[in-house]
Amino acid sequence: MADTATAPANGGGPPAGRNPAPVAEATGITKRFGATVALRDARITVAAGESHALVGRNGAGKSTLVSILTGLQHADTGTLRFSGAPAPAVGDIDAWRSRVACVYQKSTIIPDLTVAENLFLNRQSAGPLQPIRWKQLRRRAEELLGEYGVDVDAAARAKDLTVEQRQFVEIARALSFGARFIILDEPTAKLDARGINRLFDKLRDLQRQGVAFLYISHHLQEVYDLCATVTVYRDAAHILTAPVAELGHRALVEAMTGESTTTAAEIVENRGPIASDAAELLSVRGLTLPGACRDLSLTVRAGEVVGLAGATASGNVRVGEAIAGLHPAEEGTVSVGGRGVRTGDVPSALAVGVGLVPEDRHLQGLVNNRSVAENATLTVTDQLGPYGTVLPARTRVFAQRMIRALDIKTPGAATPVSALSGGNQQKVVVARALATDPRVLVAIRPTNGVDVKSKEFLLRRIREVADGGKAALIVSDELDDLRVCDRVVVMFHGRAVAEFDRGWTDEQVVAAMEGVAGRTATSDENVAGRTGTSDGSAGDRTEAPGGGTDRTAASDTTEEHGR
Numbered sequence: 001m002a003d004t005a006t007a008p009a010n011g012g013g014p015p016a017g018r019n020p021a022p023v024a025e026a027t028g029i030t031k032r033f034g035a036t037v038a039l040r041d042a043r044i045t046v047a048a049g050e051s052h053a054l055v056g057r058n059g060a061g062k063s064t065l066v067s068i069l070t071g072l073q074h075a076d077t078g079t080l081r082f083s084g085a086p087a088p089a090v091g092d093i094d095a096w097r098s099r100v101a102c103v104y105q106k107s108t109i110i111p112d113l114t115v116a117e118n119l120f121l122n123r124q125s126a127g128p129l130q131p132i133r134w135k136q137l138r139r140r141a142e143e144l145l146g147e148y149g150v151d152v153d154a155a156a157r158a159k160d161l162t163v164e165q166r167q168f169v170e171i172a173r174a175l176s177f178g179a180r181f182i183i184l185d186e187p188t189a190k191l192d193a194r195g196i197n198r199l200f201d202k203l204r205d206l207q208r209q210g211v212a213f214l215y216i217s218h219h220l221q222e223v224y225d226l227c228a229t230v231t232v233y234r235d236a237a238h239i240l241t242a243p244v245a246e247l248g249h250r251a252l253v254e255a256m257t258g259e260s261t262t263t264a265a266e267i268v269e270n271r272g273p274i275a276s277d278a279a280e281l282l283s284v285r286g287l288t289l290p291g292a293c294r295d296l297s298l299t300v301r302a303g304e305v306v307g308l309a310g311a312t313a314s315g316n317v318r319v320g321e322a323i324a325g326l327h328p329a330e331e332g333t334v335s336v337g338g339r340g341v342r343t344g345d346v347p348s349a350l351a352v353g354v355g356l357v358p359e360d361r362h363l364q365g366l367v368n369n370r371s372v373a374e375n376a377t378l379t380v381t382d383q384l385g386p387y388g389t390v391l392p393a394r395t396r397v398f399a400q401r402m403i404r405a406l407d408i409k410t411p412g413a414a415t416p417v418s419a420l421s422g423g424n425q426q427k428v429v430v431a432r433a434l435a436t437d438p439r440v441l442v443a444i445r446p447t448n449g450v451d452v453k454s455k456e457f458l459l460r461r462i463r464e465v466a467d468g469g470k471a472a473l474i475v476s477d478e479l480d481d482l483r484v485c486d487r488v489v490v491m492f493h494g495r496a497v498a499e500f501d502r503g504w505t506d507e508q509v510v511a512a513m514e515g516v517a518g519r520t521a522t523s524d525e526n527v528a529g530r531t532g533t534s535d536g537s538a539g540d541r542t543e544a545p546g547g548g549t550d551r552t553a554a555s556d557t558t559e560e561h562g563r
């Protein structure tokens with residue numbers, strides 16, 4: 001793919017006449033955490049005004065580098081310079097802020113404060129004993145937001161903003177400290193396609209104003225869309241830095257993994273259709289969830305992986321969560337192998353064999369200060385000792401099996417899960433869902449934050465669940481996640497609007513997620529075909545926008561679209 005990739009129109013180089021010193025230059029950086037070497041003699045140079053990507057597998061050392069570049073951690077060895085000058089002293093927060101800022105996947109703004117208060121936190125007044133002039137504060141905030149073209153009400157509570165608006169506020173705050181170098185650590189993880197486009201427009205805009213970016217993402221297509229230069233880390237070390245336009249997709253993946261990899265589409269290549277007499281394992285009939293979906297029906301057969309696709313407001317995530325007992329239904333039923341699930345009742349879903357990989361591993365997935373072993377076995381404590389006891393030795397053995405099965409990179413089973421890299425934490429969440437050997441696995445964005453190789457690995461594991469005679473539902477808007485499915489049902493604004501067998505093209509599924517298929521094909525009815533109507537009868541299958549399916553086109557585009 002990168003053979004055809006082009007550099008962004010703005011080029012990414014430093015604007016003429018500006019200080020030629022790099023905005024950030026780190027060399028010889030080594031950082032250890034106990035026995036773990038997180039960075040070994042690593043380096044990076046980001047030129048003024050450059051859009052620079054940093055990629056690497058989970059645990060490669062990217063977040064550690066970010067924490068060193070932003071002054072949160074001190075490197076054991078190495079030098080760091082900003083615009084030619086040595087890095088500020090540790091703890092001199094204002095000096096660090098004027099050089100670099102990071103927008104994380106997890107927001108750092110305070111939900112109960114207004115946008116204006118967040119923007120000027122700890123600098124609301126002119127001096128320590130000066131009163132805060134609220135009107136002035138709001139005006140300054142409005143000016144600041146206006147200056148960077150951020151369309152957000154300065155008086156709004158931060159908690160009422162969308163993820164995208166929060167990110168824009170964080171970027172504006174960073175720029176207001178004078179920083180012309182911004183690090184974005186997986187900023188698109190919680191955005192849908194439109195949100196990503198708007199974020200990219202904003203970044204390109206700021207780049208034209210001379211702001212440099214270090215962009216971290218596991219979505220390699222985003223690297224091709226946005227960045228001019230890419231640096232690859234592998235196993236704590238710098239592997240290469242190259243112009244994006246000169247590095248093909250396969251070469252980039254090989255630099256990250258040290259070997260060649262298969263793509264998601266290759267996982268299902270040469271696979272036959274699901275037997276028509278395969279038992280219906282998951283059955284959702286006429287489900288209505290307030291604010292999320294109306295009269296939705298869906299089935300998944302034994303041996304089948306079904307994708308439930310949709311943009312943020314589609315309701316697909318709530319449907320997945322409801323199947324796992326997290327939300328009560330206003331109407332409709334959920335059953336597994338003929339046994340009903342009491343909606344809104346997690347134990348009832350667990351009892352019939354539903355396993356869940358939740359959307360947000362931080363909020364719903366992990367107990368941070370507990371070990372990898374404890375987190376991986378949370379759902380199976382009844383198997384870890386007699387009479388309600390949990391035997392540490394049995395927990396350890398169980399967890400070690402999981403660590404091997406899912407290739408979790410950790411010093412050991414007793415390591416606190418918070419010490420793992422983001423992608424490896426996600427694998428612990430998947431391990432926990434698989435631990436119960438579920439009959440129906442509901443996996444919500446299961447490859448969130450997972451590197452290209454681990455993504456392939458996790459998707460293969462989900463396929464194996466189905467191949468073992470179980471059913472899997474992948475709830476996601478990631479095209480790579482959907483590519484391993486036998487069937488993809490697309491939701492738009494609470495309704496299933498299209499359904500595709502294998503061989504769909506990216507354009508077809510994206511159009512359906514954007515609501516185009518819903519308007520042309522099934523304007524106000526449930527999708528028919530195998531998703532069925534609310535009374536369980538089969539209806540007409542939705543015509544794919546663009547007509548039919550095209551296996552060649554789907555595989556050809558595999559490398560072209562990260563999402």
Ligand SMILES: Nc1ncnc2c1ncn2[C@@H]1O[C@H](COP(=O)(O)OP(=O)(O)OP(=O)(O)O)[C@@H](O)[C@H]1O
Pocket residue numbers: 033036037038056057058059060061062063064065409410418419420421422423424449451
């Ligand atoms: N506070 C810590 N204590 C112990 N080990 C740590 C700590 N922080 C990071 N590590 C280890 O350092 C290594 C590098 O982790 P890092 O988070 O930098 O990887 P990453 O490239 O950002 O991965 P991901 O893509 O999964 O976010 C990993 O092996 C991780 O377990």
